[in-house]
Amino acid sequence: MNENLYYTIFRIYRKYLSIIIFTIILSTSSAYSRPNKIFINKIKNNNIYYSLYVYSGENSIDISDLYIWDEAEKDEILQYFYNQEKNLRILLLKNGCAKLKNSNNINNAELKAQEYAIYKKIGLWNNYDFSNEESIFTNFSFTKLFIRIKYKLFDLWNLFIQYCLKIIVTLSTIGVLWLFCEKFLKKFYKKFFIERRFKLFIMGEVSSGKTALRNNLLNPNITKNELLDLSPSNKFSSKKRQRHIQIGRFEIFPEIADIPGSDFGGIWDNIIGTSYQGWIFVLSPLRKSGFDENRNKLDDIEFDKKYINIQLGILNAYLRGGLTSKHNRRKPKILILFISKFDLLSEVKPDDSSAKDATKIIQNLFKEHIDNARFAARQANIEFEVFIGSSIEKWNIDQILNFISNKLYGF
Numbered sequence: 001m002n003e004n005l006y007y008t009i010f011r012i013y014r015k016y017l018s019i020i021i022f023t024i025i026l027s028t029s030s031a032y033s034r035p036n037k038i039f040i041n042k043i044k045n046n047n048i049y050y051s052l053y054v055y056s057g058e059n060s061i062d063i064s065d066l067y068i069w070d071e072a073e074k075d076e077i078l079q080y081f082y083n084q085e086k087n088l089r090i091l092l093l094k095n096g097c098a099k100l101k102n103s104n105n106i107n108n109a110e111l112k113a114q115e116y117a118i119y120k121k122i123g124l125w126n127n128y129d130f131s132n133e134e135s136i137f138t139n140f141s142f143t144k145l146f147i148r149i150k151y152k153l154f155d156l157w158n159l160f161i162q163y164c165l166k167i168i169v170t171l172s173t174i175g176v177l178w179l180f181c182e183k184f185l186k187k188f189y190k191k192f193f194i195e196r197r198f199k200l201f202i203m204g205e206v207s208s209g210k211t212a213l214r215n216n217l218l219n220p221n222i223t224k225n226e227l228l229d230l231s232p233s234n235k236f237s238s239k240k241r242q243r244h245i246q247i248g249r250f251e252i253f254p255e256i257a258d259i260p261g262s263d264f265g266g267i268w269d270n271i272i273g274t275s276y277q278g279w280i281f282v283l284s285p286l287r288k289s290g291f292d293e294n295r296n297k298l299d300d301i302e303f304d305k306k307y308i309n310i311q312l313g314i315l316n317a318y319l320r321g322g323l324t325s326k327h328n329r330r331k332p333k334i335l336i337l338f339i340s341k342f343d344l345l346s347e348v349k350p351d352d353s354s355a356k357d358a359t360k361i362i363q364n365l366f367k368e369h370i371d372n373a374r375f376a377a378r379q380a381n382i383e384f385e386v387f388i389g390s391s392i393e394k395w396n397i398d399q400i401l402n403f404i405s406n407k408l409y410g411f
């Protein structure tokens with residue numbers, strides 16, 4: 001009975017022994033025959049990123065018709081091939097790690113791969129001595145010639161594309177930069193090489209015609225009616241002329257300041273405290289415009305002697321005082337006398353021959369004024385000029401700005 005039991009157990013053991021051994025072999029072999037590899041790439045945002053390389057067993061291909069380059073094995077170059085090329089023979093040939101042996105059935109793709117390596121002088125083909133070579137690739141063949149030409153053309157094409165790209169990138173960079181800079185450069189050039197400015201200060205007795213002159217200088221298209229409608233100024237104002245005056249290459253933009261004749265303190269503040277390139281002193285033979293409400297010229301126009309004398313007084317105070325005062329460090333470069341309202345004496349402009357007498361009358365009326373102003377200018381060593389004209393008729397208005405512009409920026 002006991003013997004039977006032992007025998008039964010032995011029989012069962014023998015029956016399952018092969019399964020047990022098979023299981024043990026399988027488990028151990030699977031542990032060693034599958035060296036899958038995990039590469040941890042990064043750990044980020046609570047995640048671990050990895051690449052898994054699955055081992056799929058060892059395979060082999062026949063390379064009996066290839067010479068393998070010694071260095072390829074030595075330097076473990078082959079390990080760096082990874083899986084760029086699925087056909088390993090092509091991979092070896094293309095990377096100059098193998099050489100085709102002479103044989104009858106050479107694969108065209110393999111020949112091409114080898115030709116590529118020869119052409120590029122990769123691997124074993126680097127400084128290769130072809131003199132003793134008798135293998136397939138030293139013999140002449142149209143296919144090889146074609147391949148060589150193809151690679152040469154391919155190289156040339158690549159070179160061409162490279163240069164084209166470089167040229168395109170350079171040109172577009174220059175283009176973009178130019179677009180960005182053009183505006184800035186134009187502005188810069190205009191501001192520093194073309195545009196010029198100067199400041200003028202207009203002064204004179206109340207109602208002498210300062211604002212009428214200033215508005216005319218700023219806007220040559222201003223109408224007679226607009227000028228006749230002017231009421232006395234109530235505050236200092238300085239404005240830049242929008243249209244430039246062209247002198248050579250310069251575009252000149254004057255800025256012209258006007259002040260009420262009654263603002264004595266303000267006039268002195270400007271004489272002493274502000275830099276102007278030019279002063280214009282406006283004189284006039286009478287306080288009024290000489291026109292009625294309907295803008296008709298009055299017949300009996302009489303010069304206002306008292307008004308003319310008052311003007312002499314303030315001219316001496318402002319011009320002789322202002323130009324010779326030791327406290328005034330901001331003297332102008334030019335002094336202009338503008339004798340306004342000539343239209344009340346003459347039907348024609350002052351330089352016209354038939355206006356000779358009227359001009360003479362004005363020159364006599366303001367002789368002392370002119371002499372004193374000229375004397376002050378000479379003392380201050382600055383330019384001086386007298387203009388007889390009319391704001392209403394636009395006589396000798398442009399000439400004032402042209403004269404100053406030429407003196408400051410002319411050649």
Ligand SMILES: Nc1nc2c(ncn2[C@@H]2O[C@H](COP(=O)(O)OP(=O)(O)OP(=O)(O)O)[C@@H](O)[C@H]2O)c(=O)[nH]1
Nearest residue numbers: 207208209210211212228232233261289341391392
């Ligand atoms: N006939 C004539 N009248 C002029 C001329 N210029 C100005 N007037 C007139 O003279 C008056 C005074 O001119 P304004 O230019 O206002 O004088 P202003 O010197 O600015 O005077 P305030 O600002 O008060 O100091 C106005 O009625 C103008 O129409 C001119 O050339 N001819």
Ligand SMILES: [Mg+2]
Nearest residue numbers: 210211232233
């Ligand atoms: Mg005014």
